[in-house]
Amino acid sequence: MKKITVESTLEVYDSLNELPSDVQELMQKAVEARDTAYAPYSNFTVGAALLLDNGEIVSGSNQENASYPSGLCAERTAIYYAGARFPNEKIIRMAITASAKDKETKSPIPPCGACRQAISEYEVKQNSAIEIYFMGKVGKVAKSDSLSNLLPFIFDKTVL
Template sequence: MKEIKIESILSVYDNLDELPADIVGLMDQAVLARENSYSPYSKFSVGAAILLDNNEIVLGSNQENASYPSGLCAERTAIYYAGSQYPKAKILKMAIIAGSRIRQTVTPIPPCGACRQAIAEYEVKQDSPIEIYFMGETGKVVKSHSLANLLPLVFDKSVL
């Protein structure tokens, strides 16, 4: 038997004020996107903003329906829109803000498993990392320099 150790390195900022101005701007866009969340069932709204290498910013918010949970998360809404509207552009950075409408969310909320897989697909496709920043409504911001930090041992086209 052999053991394999997998480590992830994440940067944690105490608040938005510690981030570079361009990332604060991207987080602000995620806040705006979150306002368009349609989440009457979970009462949990998420906004995502993606910066592309052509300087376009694509927004997404979670969208639910009565057949809950068959809606779509903010991250996948944004990444699929980016892929359909700007198929040749690379995704450089993604900012995510999430929180409950029932109580204040101060814990950084990372992408769910399905979103991690979708982001991984684009990271593999473009053969370059996607920086991901995520937070709750307030408080700490976590940065991952690549989706691979959040989803090691990724399942991708190489195994098909």
């Protein structure tokens, strides 16, 4: 038997103001998307914005449904729309922000497992990493240079 150690490296910024201006602008698009979320059941709104290599910005918000599995997270809403509208463009960067109605979210909130898998699919498809910035409503912002920091053992087409 052999043990292995898996490490993740993230950069953490104290606030949005510490981010480069282009990332601040992308996060602002994620905030605007968060404000359009339809979350009457969880009261947890999420917005995501993607920067594509052609300069386009695509955003999405979570959309819930009374039949819970039928809803869709903000990250997947944005990434699938980008894939449908701009199938040959690479996703360079993703900004995510999440907010709860009953408390102020101050810690960085990463993508859920299903969204991590979807982001992984696009990193494999485009053969390049996607920078991921994530935060709550306010406070610290975390940055991952690649989804591999958030999901080190990916399930992809090579195992099928």
